[in-house]
């Protein structure tokens with residue numbers, strides 16, 4: 001049980017705490033301090049002081065530190081996986097690959113870039129210096145708490161910034177372990193501070209604090225818009241990674257089975273609680289029936305249950321509240337005429353926030369279930385009438401975070417991908433690239449994370465003419 005905030009390199013106890021529940025068992029598995037507005041102020045001041053020295057470190061020093069953090073995280077891998085299984089409810093294999101190993105890989109990637117890629121550039125008689133932007137306020141969501149944290153803190157450290165971290169209320173445990181690793185690695189006091197607590201109290205105080213130079217926020221579009229508004233008033237930069245309703249576009253020459261099963265896997269990963277999930281599957285109208293059957297069979301074959309059981313492929317969703325909201329979206333769609341091809345909202349366990357992977361067919365493109373982010377294991381299969389229609393349907397969204405194209409013809413796939421108004425497109429199930437810029441168009445956000453561009457988000461430029 002944790003009851004501390006991390007300020008100026010020391011863990012300080014706080015009387016007020018909040019419990020952390022396992023979404024599979026509904027049992028208490030830990031706790032976190034509930035920080036105050038005063039804690040936020042102390043943490044930001046500490047980060048500002050620490051930034052004087054950390055901001056002047058050279059790239060090799062930052063790379064060495066990130067290498068050390070990487071080593072500590074690797075040593076703590078088992079603990080981190082256990083924490084993710086307990087607080088997110090992710091099945092062990094998903095916790096290992098998608099949460100922990102990817103987070104650790106991000107830290108290694110930032111170390112490599114800091115070491116090998118000078119940030120300064122030359123344009124004619126100008127040397128363009130990339131300098132640390134200052135204090136970064138990092139606010140993370142509950143769906144990939146460790147990965148999001150590594151993306152923000154790793155990039156900030158590589159840029160020479162100092163940070164104040166505010167994890168999601170539901171999932172602070174892995175963040176505590178991450179901070180343990182940072183301290184064990186020898187990170188100077190104040191370079192990373194941790195203030196867990198309510199978003200409306202601690203999160204909003206962090207965003208509004210004039211000592212914070214950049215806000216890096218991942219979460220819902222609603223809160224992101226408010227974070228952007230407050231940041232805008234102070235003309236501080238806000239990097240916003242928000243929601244999505246991404247389309248997987250299957251062209252008529254694609255391998256339908258690979259396209260449909262790959263899309264179902266992506267939609268259901270982490271119980272559908274992935275911002276970049278392809279939750280709209282667009283298939284040629286001539287093959288619609290076949291595609292729905294394939295999607296339903298693949299979803300039905302998924303094993304929902306105890307995240308600790310190696311056979312499980314789908315854990316619970318994060319909370320009872322989230323379960324109710326997902327079920328309402330599905331039930332509403334069915335009431336409006338959608339066909340439940342797989343899954344549904346019936347309770348399947350006495351305890352835990354479980355939902356079966358659900359495939360909806362015969363949905364109008366304009367129905368809310370085909371337009372709104374549901375953030376649960378729900379896939380909508382829609383027909384299209386050729387490439388132009390598919391592109392138009394994919395782009396007819398308030399979001400633009402991710403997407404997919406499936407085709408036997410790489411050039412055709414690239415051409416379609418290049419017309420999708422979205423931050424990421426994977427062709428034929430290509431692997432995630434943790435070095436490529438990640439972020440959204442439209443209501444999916446502002447700015448980019450990961451790789452070199454992710455580090456640059458936390459820098460300011462000074463052009464020096466000589």
Ligand code: NAD
Nearest residue numbers: 140141142167168199200203204219220223241242243275
């Ligand atoms: P949320 O917006 O409710 O909360 C996100 C974080 O913001 C939490 O730490 C929360 O405490 C904090 N917060 C809440 N109110 C705040 C305020 N007024 N000021 C400052 N901080 C505040 O989102 P969530 O429910 O935790 O996460 C799910 C959402 O996140 C989904 O919409 C999902 O699509 C999105 N998401 C996006 C990405 C991405 O990279 N684009 C990644 C993961 C999740």
